[in-house]
Structures are given as C-alpha cells and as structure tokens.
Amino acid sequence: MGLTRRGLIPASLFGETWWERHVYAAGGVFNTMILLWMGPNLINFVLGVDGAQYFMHELIGSWSGIRFLFVTCACLFVGVQPMFEYWEEELRRS
Numbered sequence: 001m002g003l004t005r006r007g008l009i010p011a012s013l014f015g016e017t018w019w020e021r022h023v024y025a026a027g028g029v030f031n032t033m034i035l036l037w038m039g040p041n042l043i044n045f046v047l048g049v050d051g052a053q054y055f056m057h058e059l060i061g062s063w064s065g066i067r068f069l070f071v072t073c074a075c076l077f078v079g080v081q082p083m084f085e086y087w088e089e090e091l092r093r094s
Contacts, residue, residue, distance in 0.1 A: 021084060028080035029073050 032038070043052045059065040 021081065024084055025077050025080040028083070029076040032076055032080070 039052075042055065043049060047055055059069055
C-alpha cells in the first residue's frame with residue numbers, strides 16, 4: 001500500500017499539504033475494507049459465496065447496513081492514520 005500511495009500522489013508535488021495523509025487514509029480504508037482483505041476472507045473462510053451475497057445485500061440494501069458501513073469506514077480511517085505515522089517514523093530512522 002505504501003508504494004501505491006507514493007506512486008499516485010508523489011511527495012514532490014503534494015508532500016507538505018494538509019490533506020495528503022487524509023487521501024492516503026481514505027485509500028487505505030478502501031484497500032483494507034473492500035478489495036484486498038475483508039471481501040475474499042469473508043467468502044473463503046466464513047460465509048461462502050451465497051452468504052457473502054446475502055451479507056452484501058443486507059449491508060447495502062438497508063439503512064442500518066449503510067450506517068454500519070459508514071461507521072466501520074470511519075473507524076478504519078482513524079486507525080490508518082497512526083499506521084502511516086509509524087511508517088514515516090521508520091523511514092526517518094533509516
């Protein structure tokens with residue numbers, strides 16, 4: 001994820017802007033939640049294909065599911081912020 005974020009928004013252009021870390025965190029939420037980690041794990045290890053389809057229908061098809069998705073994304077957004085700070089600290093030390 002670090003290589004992708006540095007390639008899409010180069011630090012030479014946007015390295016000192018206030019919104020850079022927030023864009024990175026939003027990308028981290030999308031990366032963590034939907035594409036790479038949670039979706040395939042739900043299908044393979046927990047629910048199966050039929051259960052995952054039902055879960056997605058309930059998640060997107062009702063207001064309580066959309067509210068849950070919003071709160072989950074907000075929590076992941078907050079959690080990704082210290083992860084990026086930790087990575088930047090490692091880069092400063094090396």
